Amino acid sequence: MKKQLLILFMTLIAITAYTQQITLYQMYSSIPQSNQINPVFMPRSKITIGLPLISSDYVSVSTPASFDDFFTRSADDSLRIDEQKIIDAFNKSGKFDFEGNIGLLFLGLRTKTGFFSLSLNSRLDAGFTLPGSLVEFAFRGSGDTGTPASIRISEINLQTVWFNEIAVGYSRELNSKITVGGKLKYLQGIGTISVEGLNGYIESSIDSIHISMDPWSVHTAGQEFLKSAFPSANTDYFLFQNGNKGWGIDVGVEYKFMDNLLLSASILDVGKITWKEDTKSYLFDEVKYTFEGFDLLELLEDDENDPNSQSTIEDEIDSLGSLFEPEEVEGTIFSTPLSGKFYAGGRYTLLTIHTFGVIIYGKIFKSQLTPSVALTYNIELGKILNVGLNATFRNKTFNNFGVGLSAKLGPVQVYGLVDNFQSILLPEGARVISARVGLNFMFGKAKGS
Amino acid sequence: MGKASFSPAIFFIVIASVFYGCNGAFSDLNKIGQYTWNPSLAFPIAKATFGFEDFINRNDTLALIEKDEEGLIILTYENNDLFSQNAASYLELPDETHTESFNFNSPLLIQLPIAFQISKTEFFNFKIETEEGDEIDSVLLQSGELELKMLANFPASGEVKFRFLSLFLNGEQVEFTYPWQYSGTQPVLDQTDILDLSNLKMDLTDGGTTVNTFNFEVEITLNYEGQPVLPSNSLEIEVKLLNATFKAIYGKISERKIDPVSDTLKLDFFDNLSNGFFYLDEPAISINIGNSFGLPVSVNILSFEASNETSTLNLTGDITQPQLINFPALGQLGDTIRTVITIDHTNSNLPELISMLPTQIIYVFEGTINPQGIADNSFVLNESIVDVDLKIELPLKGRLSDLEASNLFEFDVGEIAEDIDFVLFQIYTNNGFPLSLDIQVIFLDEIGTELERLIDEDNRILEAAEVNAEGNVTLSKEKTIQVIADDDKLQRIQSASTIRIEVVINTTGDGTTSVKILDSYQLEIKIGAQIDFGLNVGGS
Numbered sequence: 005m006k007k008q009l010l011i012l013f014m015t016l017i018a019i020t021a022y023t024q025q026i027t028l029y030q031m032y033s034s035i036p037q038s039n040q041i042n043p044v045f046m047p048r049s050k051i052t053i054g055l056p057l058i059s060s061d062y063v064s065v066s067t068p069a070s071f072d073d074f075f076t077r078s079a080d081d082s083l084r085i086d087e088q089k090i091i092d093a094f095n096k097s098g099k100f101d102f103e104g105n106i107g108l109l110f111l112g113l114r115t116k117t118g119f120f121s122l123s124l125n126s127r128l129d130a131g132f133t134l135p136g137s138l139v140e141f142a143f144r145g146s147g148d149t150g151t152p153a154s155i156r157i158s159e160i161n162l163q164t165v166w167f168n169e170i171a172v173g174y175s176r177e178l179n180s181k182i183t184v185g186g187k188l189k190y191l192q193g194i195g196t197i198s199v200e201g202l203n204g205y206i207e208s209s210i211d212s213i214h215i216s217m218d219p220w221s222v223h224t225a226g227q228e229f230l231k232s233a234f235p236s237a238n239t240d241y242f243l244f245q246n247g248n249k250g251w252g253i254d255v256g257v258e259y260k261f262m263d264n265l266l267l268s269a270s271i272l273d274v275g276k277i278t279w280k281e282d283t284k285s286y287l288f289d290e291v292k293y294t295f296e297g298f299d300l301l302e303l304l305e306d307d308e309n310d311p312n313s314q315s316t317i318e319d320e321i322d323s324l325g326s327l328f329e330p331e332e333v334e335g336t337i338f339s340t341p342l343s344g345k346f347y348a349g350g351r352y353t354l355l356t357i358h359t360f361g362v363i364i365y366g367k368i369f370k371s372q373l374t375p376s377v378a379l380t381y382n383i384e385l386g387k388i389l390n391v392g393l394n395a396t397f398r399n400k401t402f403n404n405f406g407v408g409l410s411a412k413l414g415p416v417q418v419y420g421l422v423d424n425f426q427s428i429l430l431p432e433g434a435r436v437i438s439a440r441v442g443l444n445f446m447f448g449k450a451k452g453s
Numbered sequence: 454m455g456k457a458s459f460s461p462a463i464f465f466i467v468i469a470s471v472f473y474g475c476n477g478a479f480s481d482l483n484k485i486g487q488y489t490w491n492p493s494l495a496f497p498i499a500k501a502t503f504g505f506e507d508f509i510n511r512n513d514t515l516a517l518i519e520k521d522e523e524g525l526i527i528l529t530y531e532n533n534d535l536f537s538q539n540a541a542s543y544l545e546l547p548d549e550t551h552t553e554s555f556n557f558n559s560p561l562l563i564q565l566p567i568a569f570q571i572s573k574t575e576f577f578n579f580k581i582e583t584e585e586g587d588e589i590d591s592v593l594l595q596s597g598e599l600e601l602k603m604l605a606n607f608p609a610s611g612e613v614k615f616r617f618l619s620l621f622l623n624g625e626q627v628e629f630t631y632p633w634q635y636s637g638t639q640p641v642l643d644q645t646d647i648l649d650l651s652n653l654k655m656d657l658t659d660g661g662t663t664v665n666t667f668n669f670e671v672e673i674t675l676n677y678e679g680q681p682v683l684p685s686n687s688l689e690i691e692v693k694l695l696n697a698t699f700k701a702i703y704g705k706i707s708e709r710k711i712d713p714v715s716d717t718l719k720l721d722f723f724d725n726l727s728n729g730f731f732y733l734d735e736p737a738i739s740i741n742i743g744n745s746f747g748l749p750v751s752v753n754i755l756s757f758e759a760s761n762e763t764s765t766l767n768l769t770g771d772i773t774q775p776q777l778i779n780f781p782a783l784g785q786l787g788d789t790i791r792t793v794i795t796i797d798h799t800n801s802n803l804p805e806l807i808s809m810l811p812t813q814i815i816y817v818f819e820g821t822i823n824p825q826g827i828a829d830n831s832f833v834l835n836e837s838i839v840d841v842d843l844k845i846e847l848p849l850k851g852r853l854s855d856l857e858a859s860n861l862f863e864f865d866v867g868e869i870a871e872d873i874d875f876v877l878f879q880i881y882t883n884n885g886f887p888l889s890l891d892i893q894v895i896f897l898d899e900i901g902t903e904l905e906r907l908i909d910e911d912n913r914i915l916e917a918a919e920v921n922a923e924g925n926v927t928l929s930k931e932k933t934i935q936v937i938a939d940d941d942k943l944q945r946i947q948s949a950s951t952i953r954i955e956v957v958i959n960t961t962g963d964g965t966t967s968v969k970i971l972d973s974y975q976l977e978i979k980i981g982a983q984i985d986f987g988l989n990v991g992g993s
Contacts, residue, residue: 075485078486082484083484085488144491144492144493145494209495209496210495210879210983211981213496297497297979298499299499300501303499
């Protein structure tokens with residue numbers, strides 16, 4: 005047991021965590037929208053209705069560095085920008101992440117052994133990674149004569165996808181121990197910016213500057229729609245009437261290890277959107293550029309007084325600029341994968357109102373996995389109130405705390421969840437903030453819930 | 454009861470915490486101190502690999518580059534067409550006027566029958582007076598006019614025939630006949646005729662017996678009709694040679710002076726060089742003289758003075774004596790025969806002149822055509838010309854020691870210097886030239902007071918390549934130096950308004966060995982910099 009605990013502890017230390025909807029996951033028993041992060045979860049009511057715009061609205065923002073990461077407090081209580089702390093933060097992970105979800109409709113129907121769901125959501129999923137080497141270059145430049153600076157371009161990532169989804173889900177108890185669930189999602193892309201194939205490096209020293217980049221491209225869609233969104237939005241384009249289509253699936257499973265101990269896991273957003281309408285791509289050629297200085301003789305030859313002649317320096321800048329002039333292609337077809345996620349957790353119920361749990365979360369963005377782990381506690385206060393608390397392990401400490409509240413007042417349920425509550429109390433230390441609010445109409449009570 | 458009151462309590466705690474937290478964070482924004490951004494940028498600035506020719510060709514210089522078989526660089530300065538004048542400037546055919554009166558004597562007329570024909574021929578000549586006493590045998594005329602005036606009052610019809618014994622057209626003598634009819638009125642002939650002399654040959658030898666003599670013959674024929682012909686009846690003749698120009702003149706042309714020619718040749722290669730020792734082993738000046746006169750010409754260097762800002766030196770030596778130049782023989786009619794007079798260390802003090810680093814050479818040449826009339830059978834074409842080209846050749850083989858050059862430049866570092874804490878220039882050289890170069894940049898204020906020197910210690914940026922006994926490079930030399938300007942130095946530099954760049958040049962061995970500069974030698978140079986900025990940002 006000690007060994008297992010040690011392994012668990014080492015695992016926790018090894019990962020740098022971002023919390024993402026941990027609180028919703030732990031409060032699945034009371035909030036129907038937890039079905040979005042594990043399709044196996046079933047609400048307690050027979051019928052659940054979520055109305056447009058108010059049923060579930062979610063936003064999550066994470067950055068590589070907090071306010072505190074930018075500063076060090078001096079003896080006189082003043083704040084000093086701390087380059088090293090910022091660089092360290094970006095070296096650990098330079099990822100910016102933004103997720104948003106507006107629920108347009110939620111319908112749930114609980115049967116004796118299963119649960120049907122239909123949901124419409126408008127989602128925004130954006131990720132951008134800034135490598136620590138680039139941040140270090142910005143602060144410290146290319147270094148001294150003996151230390152060439154190197155910026156790894158391949159660590160720069162960008163993908164932003166705005167899409168609508170129609171999800172049809174079903175979960176079912178296979179037996180007294182195992183419940184499985186799945187969700188099929190029809191996806192309609194609204195807009196995207198996606199960088200593909202960005203790979204290379206920039207090295208700079210007193211002797212030379214090398215730029216090596218593979219061919220890369222920036223794919224976009226929805227530019228025309230966004231330009232014309234106000235005041236004459238193309239509603240057909242927005243409402244599932246464009247050629248940017250895709251499919252995704254969520255799957256989940258729950259296993260009753262013993263009466264008080266449940267294990268669950270889900271894999272979400274496995275799929276992609278193929279963009280065909282209102283697309284424009286910017287194709288960049290391979291770049292192999294070496295600069296070892298301007299030609300000294302040509303510099304001496306430059307005639308500053310001749311307005312018609314271009315200087316050697318301008319020539320070089322133009323030459324470099326031309327290497328990064330993209331070919332614009334309209335009507336390209338490309339795909340963007342969804343940012344896949346997984347959740348796994350276990351929970352132990354004590355005295356029917358107390359629930360303790362562990363949840364592991366991970367998100368895959370452009371082949372990069374960002375995991376996190378949280379310890380959770382839930383208490384049900386009567387039939388009305390459900391309160392969840394969690395702590396997420398990050399930077400070798402538990403420094404992200406989540407709080408969730410749901411209240412059921414007759415058929416109306418309101419809820420609010422914050423995954424990084426300390427970000428509100430101590431915003432200077434916040435790297436992540438995520439929150440969800442909503443209102444459901446819940447009718448009836450399912451058997452055995 | 455306990456459960457019912459729990460929800461509002463949590464709500465208020467949460468709300469209070471949120472307000473407290475946000476307020477705390479925003480109040481800390483005021484505590485952000487001034488930040489000094491200190492990026493250090495290291496980057497290459499310039500590079501080049503070049504030979505002497507590349508360097509010269511990219512600079513605004515009057516010098517031209519030549520090479521010998523070995524590739525030795527020869528700097529040249531040329532002054533073509535220093536002097537160029539054709540024969541028409543020295544030789545002219547004068548205008549001539551000659552009058553004659555022609556009549557019949559009485560005895561001849563008394564014996565006349567009532568009606569018959571009578572003729573009489575007379576021979577005339579006149580001398581062409583040349584300015585310098587030239588003895589002209591013949592002239593091939595290019596243009597000109599022979600004006601012939603005739604006035605006759607014979608009481609009879611007749612004609613007059615002019616036969617110009619000295620004028621030939623296509624080998625045939627030129628002659629003209631003018632008839633008249635007598636109708637009782639006088640004069641019977643009053644006529645002026647102009648003969649175009651173009652392309653005519655004028656033989657002035659009177660059959661090879663003399664020079665400068667123009668001959669012609671007049672024959673009058675009268676058809677006697679019974680009116681008495683008296684001695685007072687005559688033909689008055691006026692012959693004029695006007696505006697004659699020549700294609701060629703043969704004979705003995707007298708000595709003529711060519712007016713002295715003066716010119717200045719700028720030698721900008723030595724601009725800004727001063728002090729030290731500079732010696733080229735084999736400088737030379739070629740004076741290339743072309744002569745298409747069919748007679749000798751002598752050239753005399755009246756003055757040849759080299760000067761720089763502080764001193765002058767005259768050319769001395771045997772070469773300053775008059776030099777006789779070659780000329781075409783009769784069989785080389787129309788050719789230009791060239792003679793090259795070389796001024797070098799064997800016949801002059803030219804190396805000493807070049808050693809003084811002249812910025813200009815002022816020279817005066819004088820010429821003499823057929824000096825002392827030494828040529829008898831000579832010719833001059835109208836296109837005959839004496840032209841003089843001058844070329845200074847400086848083969849870069851020699852020695853330098855502590856040769857200095859300096860120049861002033863305006864300087865304004867601007868406000869950017871305030872944001873710079875440290876500058877380092879790294880200069881790498883791989884020198885294939887047998888020349889070393891020490892450089893110093895001196896910062897001066899508005900009144901010329903020295904504020905700072907850029908390089909503190911080793912300011913030799915180029916080490917001279919190694920050479921063998923012939924002065925050829927055997928091993929190039931690499932060197933890397935770093936020039937550092939820290940914050941203190943940068944502060945002192947900021948008030949500078951002028952910089953003086955001083956350069957000291959030595960050949961390998963600091964001027965003890967004669968070295969060559971070949972076109973194959975190259976200098977590789979790479980310049981990089983590191984700049985540490987200190988930018989103050991924000992702060993409360």
